[in-house]
Amino acid sequence: MVSVQSPPDRRELPYARVLLLPALVMAAATGAAAALVAEPARAAVGWCGAVATLLVVATTAEAVRRGRALRDLRAEHRRRTAYLERRIAAHDEEMERLADEIMPHAVYRVQCGNSPGEVMHRLGEIHPSCDELPEAQLSLLGTVLDIVDREEAKRDAAQRSFVNIARRVQAIVHQQANELQEMEEDHGRNPEVFDDLLRIDHGTALIGRLADSISVLGGGRPSRNWPEPVPLFSVLRGAMSRILEYRRIELHSIAQVNIDGNSVEPIIHAAAELLDNATRYSPPQTKVHVTAVEVQTGVAIEIEDAGAGLIPEARARAEGMLERAMNGGDVGDLGESPRLGLAVVGRLCTTYKMQVSLRASAYGGVRAVLVVPSAMTTDEPASSFAHGIGATASPRADLGALEGPKRTPKKRRPTSPRITAPLSLEDDVREVTEWTAGGLPQRRSRVKVPLSQRIAEQTAIERAEREGRPTVWSAPRPEPEPEPDKEPEPGLWVEAFMNGLKGNPDPAALTQPTTEPARVEADDEGDLK
Amino acid sequence: MIPPQRRRRPAGPEEDPPPEPCGKNPQRLYVLTGAADHGERAELDLVTLIVARADPPAAAQPEQAAVLRLCANPLSVAELSAYLNLPYSVVTVLLTELLTAGLVQARAPIVRQALPDRSLLEAVMHGLQRL
Numbered sequence: 001m002v003s004v005q006s007p008p009d010r011r012e013l014p015y016a017r018v019l020l021l022p023a024l025v026m027a028a029a030t031g032a033a034a035a036l037v038a039e040p041a042r043a044a045v046g047w048c049g050a051v052a053t054l055l056v057v058a059t060t061a062e063a064v065r066r067g068r069a070l071r072d073l074r075a076e077h078r079r080r081t082a083y084l085e086r087r088i089a090a091h092d093e094e095m096e097r098l099a100d101e102i103m104p105h106a107v108y109r110v111q112c113g114n115s116p117g118e119v120m121h122r123l124g125e126i127h128p129s130c131d132e133l134p135e136a137q138l139s140l141l142g143t144v145l146d147i148v149d150r151e152e153a154k155r156d157a158a159q160r161s162f163v164n165i166a167r168r169v170q171a172i173v174h175q176q177a178n179e180l181q182e183m184e185e186d187h188g189r190n191p192e193v194f195d196d197l198l199r200i201d202h203g204t205a206l207i208g209r210l211a212d213s214i215s216v217l218g219g220g221r222p223s224r225n226w227p228e229p230v231p232l233f234s235v236l237r238g239a240m241s242r243i244l245e246y247r248r249i250e251l252h253s254i255a256q257v258n259i260d261g262n263s264v265e266p267i268i269h270a271a272a273e274l275l276d277n278a279t280r281y282s283p284p285q286t287k288v289h290v291t292a293v294e295v296q297t298g299v300a301i302e303i304e305d306a307g308a309g310l311i312p313e314a315r316a317r318a319e320g321m322l323e324r325a326m327n328g329g330d331v332g333d334l335g336e337s338p339r340l341g342l343a344v345v346g347r348l349c350t351t352y353k354m355q356v357s358l359r360a361s362a363y364g365g366v367r368a369v370l371v372v373p374s375a376m377t378t379d380e381p382a383s384s385f386a387h388g389i390g391a392t393a394s395p396r397a398d399l400g401a402l403e404g405p406k407r408t409p410k411k412r413r414p415t416s417p418r419i420t421a422p423l424s425l426e427d428d429v430r431e432v433t434e435w436t437a438g439g440l441p442q443r444r445s446r447v448k449v450p451l452s453q454r455i456a457e458q459t460a461i462e463r464a465e466r467e468g469r470p471t472v473w474s475a476p477r478p479e480p481e482p483e484p485d486k487e488p489e490p491g492l493w494v495e496a497f498m499n500g501l502k503g504n505p506d507p508a509a510l511t512q513p514t515t516e517p518a519r520v521e522a523d524d525e526g527d528l529k
Numbered sequence: 530m531i532p533p534q535r536r537r538r539p540a541g542p543e544e545d546p547p548p549e550p551c552g553k554n555p556q557r558l559y560v561l562t563g564a565a566d567h568g569e570r571a572e573l574d575l576v577t578l579i580v581a582r583a584d585p586p587a588a589a590q591p592e593q594a595a596v597l598r599l600c601a602n603p604l605s606v607a608e609l610s611a612y613l614n615l616p617y618s619v620v621t622v623l624l625t626e627l628l629t630a631g632l633v634q635a636r637a638p639i640v641r642q643a644l645p646d647r648s649l650l651e652a653v654m655h656g657l658q659r660l
Contacts (some may be wrong), residue, residue, distance in 0.1 A: 055569055177557075184558055188616025195618070198559040205557060230555060233591065238555025248562055252588075379599055 026053035091418035116145035169211035229258040239271035245279040263376035282307030291295035298374040307365035322346040562622040578603040
């Protein structure tokens with residue numbers, strides 16, 4: 001405490017001592033004056049002097065009293081000033097603490113998922129001094145936390161809706177992919193249709209990857225689930241099948257590792273994004289080489305391109321993007337022309353504890369290394385090595401998944417192999433049953449009834465006719481039942497009409513019942529080759 | 530600093546639907562045919578017989594290696610397609626690549642109808658001799 005008081009000795013000075021000097025001086029002056037003046041005036045001067053002395057003493061006393069009061073007041077004032085300055089300093093300190101420590105931590109807690117009320121309740125954990133925060137600051141803190149909470153909730157809702165929309169797209173894409181696969185199997189014999197189907201399939205896979213990326217950035221889980229372990233080779237091919245320029249990818253020695261079914265999707269997605277980057281930022285005529293080797297911590301997938309490489313600035317930017325994504329970046333951070341790839345990879349790596357690094361490649365381009373932890377691999381045998389060889393897995397029923405569009409199962413018109421006429425696989429040996437005496441084959445009549453029996457029947461009928469008995473021929477043929485006026489199914493006449501137009505009238509078209517699985521021309525597809 | 534205690538909101542029922550189960554294999558068929566230019570296929574029929582002429586090279590795709598292993602003895606395209614569980618069009622693309630590389634040989638099937646029946650020929654011969 002700063003001492004602002006006067007030294008105590010001055011204060012202790014008694015009034016008598018202070019008044020003594022002027023009183024003595026005045027008394028001496030009065031005495032001197034009385035001594036000097038003439039006799040008759042001495043009494044008057046003495047009186048005056050006494051009065052003056054008294055007045056001086058009184059004045060002095062008053063002056064001294066006032067001076068002391070003034071001094072006290074000044075001291076009091078200094079004390080108050082010091083007290084107020086202390087208060088102000090303490091306030092400053094408090095505000096600084098609120099701004100620098102309490103508020104950020106409280107906001108952080110709210111952002112991490114605690115409710116504002118809970119955070120306010122447990123302020124003491126942030127800083128012990130928080131318990132005696134003034135009301136106003138508490139209410140300010142409360143208001144700020146409420147606002148932050150509301151904004152967080154809004155952002156969450158926005159992200160959830162993003163994810164939800166992405167899920168719907170994914171559901172449709174999966175459905176379409178499944179149907180395309182069926183169609184590819186159905187039309188496998190017709191190369192033209194098949195190639196077109198493959199192109200549609202490829203486009204669908206690209207859409208699916210975009211939807212997956214949005215879902216990952218929105219914090220969603222992977223949308224697909226493989227029920228059984230998948231070999232790493234197939235996983236990488238799955239990644240290839242989701243990028244535009246998959247033809248430029250070359251898989252070299254891939255470690256014979258099986259990936260756990262639940263971990264397949266994130267690896268496919270991360271690898272697809274890295275492959276996409278590699279093909280996108282390298283000349284179109286170059287290849288992208290992929291190898292996978294087992295390392296201490298798991299499997300390292302290396303993706304090397306022959307592009308221009310990363311200048312240090314670009315590399316810093318890329319790594320910064322990865323870093324930010326790993327620390328839980330926001331969809332809003334992506335900016336106006338989002339480059340989703342690295343952000344998605346960073347997110348996936350954080351979620352699934354994979355590691356990714358970008359280095360300079362021996363080819364002069366970029367070498368991206370994705371380290372898959374050994375926890376994602378499995379020792380269980382995979383169902384298949386390459387596509388479909390020995391595959392027996394069936395999709396796992398998983399209730400509650402977002403469903404794709406409901407469609408009735410398509411009535412397949414498989415372009416199954418119809419054996420064309422010159423390629424009969426049956427033994428088409430001509431039926432030779434009799435030989436003439438000369439050794440030449442004798443064709444038999446197609447009628448199976450022996451001639452002798454037919455002659456005998458004929459004679460029997462003739463005899464019966466002569467005798468007037470009813471014969472097979474004379475018996476009245478029962479009138480055929482008038483057929484119920486069968487309305488042809490709607491649409492059939494159109495088909496017949498079209499057949500007529502095409503110049504190959506199909507006589508069976510009208511009478512053919514609809515149980516026939518496919519129209520005749522449906523089979524034409526398979527015979528183009 | 531004490532780490533945050535709980536997750537943000539209790540997950541609602543609509544949040545994060547479980548992953549959708551899907552097929553067994555993540556690779557699509559166009560990855561298999563992708564290396565070849567589209568529309569170029571060798572003239573192969575379902576019954577064309579394929580014979581391997583060499584062991585599978587180290588750099589071969591697994592499908593091509595499987596084809597070469599299976600075709601140690603002549604095998605028709607249809608059978609290959611069935612064993613590999615791949616559509617005919619994919620198998621022809623694979624075989625076209627192998628044919629180009631000279632790793633397999635294709636042999637057209639012998640059509641029975643193209644050859645006259647042996648007994649008929651004998652009968653004609655006998656008849657001519659009798660003349």
